[in-house]
Amino acid sequence: MTPTEPSTNVTDVDPEASPELGRETSETGRRTPIVGEHTQALARIPGQATAMTVRLQELRAFYGAAEQVRGIDLEFRANEVTAIIGPSGCGKSTMIRCINRMHEEIPGAHAEGRVLLDDVNIYDASVDVVAVRRAIGMVFQKPNPFPTMSIFDNVAAGLRLSGRRGSDLRAKVESALRSAGLWEEVSERLDEPGAGLSGGQQQRLCIARSLAVDPEVILMDEPCSALDPIATLKIEELIEELKRRVTIVIVTHNMQQAARVADRTAFILGGELVEVGATQEIFTKPTDPRTEEYVTGKFG
Amino acid sequence: MSAAGATPDRLARFAVSPRRRRRDNLARAGILGATLIALVPLVLIIYYLLTKGLGAWSSSFFTTDPTGNTFFKNSSIGGIKSAILGTIEIVALASAISVPIGIGVAIWLVEYGRDSWFAQVVRFFVDVLTGVPSIIFGLFVYIVLIVGTGSTYAGYKGAIALSLLMLPVVIRSAEVVLLLVPDSLRESALALGAPRWRMIFSVVLPTALPGMVTGVLLAIARAAGETAPLLFTAGATLKSGFNLSGFMNSLPIQIYGDVTSPTASVEQRAWGAALTLVAMILALNLIARLIARRSRLA
Numbered sequence: 001m002t003p004t005e006p007s008t009n010v011t012d013v014d015p016e017a018s019p020e021l022g023r024e025t026s027e028t029g030r031r032t033p034i035v036g037e038h039t040q041a042l043a044r045i046p047g048q049a050t051a052m053t054v055r056l057q058e059l060r061a062f063y064g065a066a067e068q069v070r071g072i073d074l075e076f077r078a079n080e081v082t083a084i085i086g087p088s089g090c091g092k093s094t095m096i097r098c099i100n101r102m103h104e105e106i107p108g109a110h111a112e113g114r115v116l117l118d119d120v121n122i123y124d125a126s127v128d129v130v131a132v133r134r135a136i137g138m139v140f141q142k143p144n145p146f147p148t149m150s151i152f153d154n155v156a157a158g159l160r161l162s163g164r165r166g167s168d169l170r171a172k173v174e175s176a177l178r179s180a181g182l183w184e185e186v187s188e189r190l191d192e193p194g195a196g197l198s199g200g201q202q203q204r205l206c207i208a209r210s211l212a213v214d215p216e217v218i219l220m221d222e223p224c225s226a227l228d229p230i231a232t233l234k235i236e237e238l239i240e241e242l243k244r245r246v247t248i249v250i251v252t253h254n255m256q257q258a259a260r261v262a263d264r265t266a267f268i269l270g271g272e273l274v275e276v277g278a279t280q281e282i283f284t285k286p287t288d289p290r291t292e293e294y295v296t297g298k299f300g
Numbered sequence: 301m302s303a304a305g306a307t308p309d310r311l312a313r314f315a316v317s318p319r320r321r322r323r324d325n326l327a328r329a330g331i332l333g334a335t336l337i338a339l340v341p342l343v344l345i346i347y348y349l350l351t352k353g354l355g356a357w358s359s360s361f362f363t364t365d366p367t368g369n370t371f372f373k374n375s376s377i378g379g380i381k382s383a384i385l386g387t388i389e390i391v392a393l394a395s396a397i398s399v400p401i402g403i404g405v406a407i408w409l410v411e412y413g414r415d416s417w418f419a420q421v422v423r424f425f426v427d428v429l430t431g432v433p434s435i436i437f438g439l440f441v442y443i444v445l446i447v448g449t450g451s452t453y454a455g456y457k458g459a460i461a462l463s464l465l466m467l468p469v470v471i472r473s474a475e476v477v478l479l480l481v482p483d484s485l486r487e488s489a490l491a492l493g494a495p496r497w498r499m500i501f502s503v504v505l506p507t508a509l510p511g512m513v514t515g516v517l518l519a520i521a522r523a524a525g526e527t528a529p530l531l532f533t534a535g536a537t538l539k540s541g542f543n544l545s546g547f548m549n550s551l552p553i554q555i556y557g558d559v560t561s562p563t564a565s566v567e568q569r570a571w572g573a574a575l576t577l578v579a580m581i582l583a584l585n586l587i588a589r590l591i592a593r594r595s596r597l598a
Contacts, residue, residue, distance in 0.1 A: 100491060107415060130493050130494070133491055133493040134492075134493030137492070138491035140487065144488050146488075146503055148503075148506040148509075157489075157503075161489055161493070161494035161498055161499065161502055162492060209492065210491070
């Protein structure tokens with residue numbers, strides 16, 4: 001269960017091996033928290049969250065002894081949408097579940113390596129997993145609003161569950177529902193059960209729920225696979241909107257979707273990163289023959 | 301249909317053979333017969349309870365204590381007020397003991413213990429406890445709390461015996477319902493940054509609540525009808541009261557005492573008390589079913 005401490009080989013990442021990483025931080029000029037003072041980096045003023053860059057360094061994930069993610073180095077840039085594509089069972093879901101430390105909730109599962117949220121390694125021993133999940137939200141494959149709660153309570157749940165209560169709860173719920181493009185449809189029936197909405201509305205409700213806690217990053221694990229094309233389109237438009245304030249990582253089986261929403265796309269195969277680059281590059285002139293075979297539909 | 305040009309020969313290929321039809325009828329008759337046989341005792345029990353018990357029911361039957369006067373024809377034998385009150389009190393105390401502990405154990409098993417070796421051991425012992433005959437719980441309390449302390453019968457001792465009986469039922473039913481709560485709800489609560497305890501209290505328990513209430517009511521219904529655990533723990537008495545450290549009457553014990561009486565009117569009181577007990581348990585079962593129907597889980 002306990003994630004293994006990062007081994008020495010990942011703490012001293014060769015700066016020349018990833019010159020891009022170093023430049024990225026200085027160019028964007030975001031605040032760089034002092035390494036070690038993790039609480040400072042994770043404690044944020046509600047409503048003022050800004051997108052953050054996430055970097056995976058030598059990330060490995062295990063189920064028992066089985067290694068599902070085999071050492072991935074990957075960067076998700078702030079205010080960008082990064083799509084993760086790859087055939088079933090390649091480890092893409094496992095990988096994004098490592099980014100908010102949900103992977104370790106599965107009995108017997110653990111992760112190794114580092115996941116940096118700006119400069120903070122979220123697998124550091126001093127980091128509170130609860131604080132990590134407040135900073136990095138998640139939307140799941142199947143829409144899963146809390147069945148006992150109303151639409152309002154579902155969105156407020158994010159705030160209540162994380163122990164943050166404010167007098168402006170109503171305003172926060174409204175703002176989250178507006179950001180999720182759902183306010184117009186539900187403003188008259190906030191007291192009705194969330195489970196009574198259509199599938200697409202439920203998924204946008206779940207997005208509103210995760211937005212309400214002001215995350216810097218949102219992970220989406222095939223968010224549209226249970227939705228019809230029209231609901232899918234709405235979510236995709238929403239993703240386009242949301243990247244202004246958060247970093248988005250989206251796992252998808254649908255390559256058209258990746259092409260539509262993602263700024264960059266990463267292709268994963270057998271638990272390893274095959275290629276990452278601008279979405280258009282990946283789909284039109286990939287450098288790796290395996291990527292080409294996959295995006296042209298020769299396998300997967 | 302058949303007339304669409306197919307020859308009788310070709311239709312015969314798809315016809316049910318007489319042999320299979322015979323076997324089918326035989327099997328259907330067999331299982332219907334088994335069902336009817338099983339219904340016979342049930343119907344007879346309800347028939348006797350109603351015909352013999354309803355005659356004993358009257359307003360004074362529920363509002364007076366038994367007098368203990370069973371030999372003189374002209375004197376009143378009294379009702380079963382102390383037995384009804386005693387059963388309610390003992391079962392209420394037994395529930396107050398077993399429900400919080402049982403649900404606590406179930407939460408631990410599902411949310412924390414999971415498949416650890418200790419959780420497996422706990423599950424094994426809970427299963428063993430489920431199979432223990434009810435008189436053993438009475439005997440255990442008798443040895444520990446009556447012989448062991450050199451004291452005598454008391455209502456609360458009966459309640460403890462019943463709570464031991466209820467505990468495994470509460471644990472098992474609550475565990476099953478908690479397992480029905482989809483993991484996706486737990487994950488989305490955790491992914492919102494909820495600490496585990498808050499996830500359990502705000503998401504898992506409200507979702508599982510109707511099912512858990514049903515399980516608890518069924519456990520109560522089972523305990524309310526038990527005689528053996530009360531025989532030598534709560535004792536038997538005529539007077540109703542609210543002192544749980546004194547002797548306390550209960551419906552099963554009242555029935556047990558009355559049914560062995562040679563006096564016809566006392567025997568009839570046993571039927572009346574039995575009907576009362578069955579009506580109370582039936583009411584609990586109905587409530588449990590209503591709540592289960594409103595549950596949001598399958």
